[in-house]
Amino acid sequence: MTITRRRALQLASNGFGWLAASSILQGATHHAAKAKRVVFFFMPGGVSHMESFDPKPKLTELDGKPAKLDNYVAGPNRKWLRPLWEFKQHGQCGAPVSALFPNIARHIDDLAIIRSMKSEFPLHARGNVFLHTGKNIGGFPSLGSWITYGLGTLNANLPGYVLLRDAHIPPGGIENFSNGFLPATHQATHIRDEGAPVDHIKPLDTDARIQRAKLDALLQQDRHLLASSGGGHGAIESAIANYEMAYKMQSLVPDVLDLAKETESTKRMYGLDSADKPKRLYGLQCLRARRLLEAGVRFVEVTCPNLVGQNGTWDQHDHLTRDHEHNAAVTDQAIAALMTDLKQRGMFDDTLILWAAEFGRTPDTGNGDGRDHHPFCFSLWLAGGGVKGGVTHGETDELGDQVVRDPVTIHDLHATMLHLLGLNHEHLTYRYGGREQRLTDVYGNIVRTVVA
């Protein structure tokens, strides 16, 4: 039944809101949902798992000795590299977290850490697109698009999928955030950290009355055209309605992004007072994320500030010490602040939180202070709506090279997230290119351990 309705709406892209077509589907989940919105902290470039959530004391022992891994970077000059940051146990669950993330560590009893993630390629573009779409090439819908397609909107005046980003697009480009073959309403709306945050939302007219005068005249003209046509112009009718909606959105969206109503202490909690500009901007985006979630945006994704010429914020083939340290300093406080904030507002329990990169980093190094791409195992965490806190799922070998217990694929991650949102990943489909397409393709198993 649900599927039939969805199918019927696939072509109905005329809309009165950002997500008009699918908004009718609100509440049309496959089963009871534990979470109704998502925030995804995307860590492009690849965070080192053995320096975040998967301690490997063995590497301290082996530090500097020749490494003999049989993988794509294997070579005579590889050496084991000890974890560069100390781990400490946190919370009641006692899960270890590295010194890079002291603030996230305060929430440890709410985190479900997966240490046994596996991806397929040690390549950024493929890894990013795979993490987002379940496919390693472009042209497919992103997780956020699938979810807004599946669940509809909570606020028809706002986009369903919002991307909070800086000026740099991560490898894989716009494909990471694309609606693919789903209707365009499901693509990410980009909100930038500097300059005008959203395209076209700020009127260029010097006086609001000027814009209103123009709109009144042109819509009057449009309605006259419509009335005199005697039917057959449904698209024009929708377009007229879109103008009224757009007019309202000009104030709605800035209102949502406006921090004037936030207290100084809230702003400080997010690091908006930091002397470090990237940290300030990341804090701003996280605080905006909370406001967007609060206002009814279904899926909010936050990327990290990038460094020019690099292939992702966390891509430290060299300068690992300096740049992982800085990236953690930029992100840790604001992420933890957002979690605290959601808890204080009673939203934590129905907001699903994902912290993930496209892959981890190698336990060995080619140059002393750097690590390379490692899709064979890596760590991420989930928290919030429906997630069992204080859990660590999966295990890697003592070197942090391979998964030895409970491997989890990107498809499994997606299946689990959809499950928590009340969607069956095998039934969330869209007919395209001759088949029922799924986010999880023909794969995906729900990771029950992390489900509360």
Add this chain to the structure above:
Amino acid sequence: MIELVRLAILFLLVAAAAWAQTPSAEHFERHVRPVLAQRCYACHGPDKQFSGLRVDSRAALFDGGKRGAVVVPGSPESSLLLRAIRHEPGLTPMPSGAGKLSAPEIAAIEQWIKQGAEWPASTAKPTEAGGLPAWYDRAAKTHWSFQPVKPATPPPGSAPHPVDRFLRAALAAKGLAPARPAEALTVIRRASFVLTGLPTTPAEIEAFTQDRAPGAFDRAVDRLIASPHFGEHWARHWMDVVRYGETRGYEWNYEIVGAWRYRDYLIRAFNADVPYNQFVREHIAGDLLEKPRLHPANGLNESVIATAFFRLGEAGHDDCIKFREISLDVVDNQIDTLGKAFQGLTLSCARCHDHKLDPIPTADYYGLFGVLNSSRAQTHTIDAPTAIPAELAARKRAVRNELAGAWTAQIASLELRSSTGKTSFDHPLFPWLAMRPTDTAVFAATWRALAARYREESQERAQFNREHFTPYLDWSAWSQDGLGLRNAAGVARAGDVAIATEGAQALTAILPAGLHTNLYTDRWNGALRSPLLPKTHKYLSVRLMGGRLASCRTVLDNCAIGDGYRVLENDSPRWHRLDTYSREKLPAFAEIVTKRDNPRIPDRPRQIKATEAEIAAPGSYFGATSAVLHDKPESPREELGHLARLFEGETPTSLEELIQRYRAVLRNAIAAWAAGRATDDDVRWLDAALRAGLLENSVGPALAAYRELEARLPEPRTIDGMGDAGAGFDTPILRAGDPHAPGEVTPRHFLSRIGNHAPALNSPGSGRRELAESIADPANPLTARLMVNRVWHHVFGRGLVPTVDNFGREGERPSHPQLLDYLATRFVQEGWSVKKLARLLATSEAFRQSSEGPAPEADPANALLHHYPARRLAAESIRDSMLATSGALNRTLHGPSIAPPRNEPQAYRRLFAGPLDGQGRRSLYTQVTRMEGSRFLEIFDYPNPMAARGARDITNVPAQALAMMNDPFVHEQARVWAERLAAQGDAQQPEARVDAMFRAALGRPATAAERARFAGLAAELASLHRAPVNSAAVWKDVAHALFNLKEFLYLR
């Protein structure tokens, strides 16, 4: 729910057990899956699901049907599936209405369930020959688009136009009638957008309204089709079909060399009405045509340009051995685009398994894969065959003569000198340097010892080279492209010279015999490509020289932008070693190229030492003298034969005598050179002397004359396309698409079940030439129908087959099958002329009917065209209309693309920012960048160039209203328009101005009510702006309001 959870947990256990390929997986593949496939899928598979049950995937099977799960792993007795095939009581015996499975088959399924019912992921394997689904033949024989085109005659009727006769018959059958004719100005505006993508010009409206004779509209259509903007508009339509992009996306977004030249090719082709079958041939095999089509004016090789079609997709730069998928995905994208663009088939669905919906076995996919894998991703030079400019050659000779004179005069008093200490025989001055400190007393003895050392080393080197190297083919077996190599332009005799095109020196080098791109000018390009490298040796060494970002590399598996090339930075020859990848079965060839022929340049940051200016500057060159194969890592050693003349003859007894010997050797070399009979040994002497500064190498009058002419030579034009070299080869089927699971080798062929039936594609190269013919064949049931339908789609807003890229069984059926076949037949008969077809459709009454009126219940989707479908203009037309209306439209055709405006350019990803108005050029000249494209155009459904898309989405969302309200481009164009109006003077009354603006924007006069409405707006705006009513500020806002009218944005 609990059941589901339990099953899911079970899956996890099963899945965990199945990570490795186990004996039970093998059992499943051999004994269970085939039985399920052959006996059960027909009713419980992709096509039909009786009782809601599918048994063609693990998930489907375990989900079960209406009666729940049918397989309980580990428990055969409680598995409904087993009980049904055993014909146990209480269950419908299965397979229904067919024979019971054999006892061994049932036992195999029982064993499988008992062992845990493992269903290995990703082992879906292509059926071997003979094992194809039974419905393949049926589908091939019955599906409409696979049957030959049947000539049809228009049904009887009163309509004069054949298209109308077909349409009206279909309408009448449903009790419907066409709409009344639309107003003349509405139709001319419609025709202008449909045919040229631009609004009607005032001149066209004038011509049309003045033409009172019958047939005025047809004549207007003719004028529009003859407009050069026709080609632009239809080129853009086609660019959607071929996923046109100018950068490669992925991580670093490399630029696709010369992609925009392909866009210009399309414009010219549609304007010249190149027959569509020729157009198809050029796309698929333009490099292989016996008679390439040349540009009538400048001789550009049009046919070759079209092969860029294959190269416009996304591509990664990484190592193609470590990441085989990179090259496989590129080919898959080529097959996908080829299939959708020319045949309306989703061929790439057959990459991992036989096509589930159309009769396309996986073997067909790999039959085509072999063709593309045998072809070569290469950068073509598309210039006309260029003769060596006689004047340039003459001026070059003058330089040489000037130098010959100078050197001959110099030689008597030549002093040896050397700025650096030479420590080996590789430099001819080394013996002199070695002997310089020697006492005369022991001079002769020391010399004899040195000579002995020389002879020993010379023999050693020669012997080493004899022992370890196998000569590789001579240059005639290599492909030679580029102005500098074509037509033997690069064949140098020993002693030819390369002239420095800038700087203080006259010569870059005195050349050894070989192939040299810079025999006449650095500006000419070159690409020297080996045949497929033999796998008999590990290395190929090539003796090369070159500079200005020329490079050499091995291209493995067509990884055109794969990692690894070496920039040549030596003006004297040196051996360069390349890997043959003999351990890999993948095809590899060696490539030595100038800068513009290297698809990796401009490279990403920190890959090469070159500034943007150096990369942009003209000029790049290389020379090649010989090539050898070998297994030891060391390349050949430079031989020393040229020094023999120094050590021959009487032993010198003093340094002075030795210097005399040097003078004699050089004098002889110069004499030989001046007489045009220099040998490679002479060249080594002369080149060394030149580099040591012994010989005059400075700028004289002849050189200035040469350079003056050289600087005026046009740069060669290059484009990434497809080439062929040598024999093609067949490739194995990859099981489940897995590069590490090669199966049976499939001969190269095209569709075995559809159309012409598996034409073999095997002579003598890749097979693309035959592939092109097979598709361009009038007997191919898909080619003409598909194109006719594309044209119909653009003229009427909806295809006769709405799924314009899918004519397979998943696509929709034609609304008017006879009409489609009538048009397809006529299209072929009229010489595959797109213009004639477009004219035929645009001159029908159906095209001229009104878009208004209620939608009848009998046909709510308007499939029968009871009125003309109103629709939003495409992104480009919206932008172009604003430019045309404001007067800012620059109607220039062709040329390099203009970067879209961006707030955040990222130069390191080739994402540059262009001017807000795009220089006033039409939108099809906006650069199509992957990773991030034009934000304005994308809001209006401008496609993301990832796959063929012959029909765009037409969405209707508030973001579009916001863009029209607040985009700076829209405001800028409103301002430009207003300033132009203001320049016409203050005298114009507001109502008259409104009328003029309506004519410009909407192609019609304003009614009295409209004049009053917008004059009223102007008055209101004047008070808000506190400005006179005739001020540009006021009219900018009126203009802005008009840009936002639905009548402006919609085609009616």
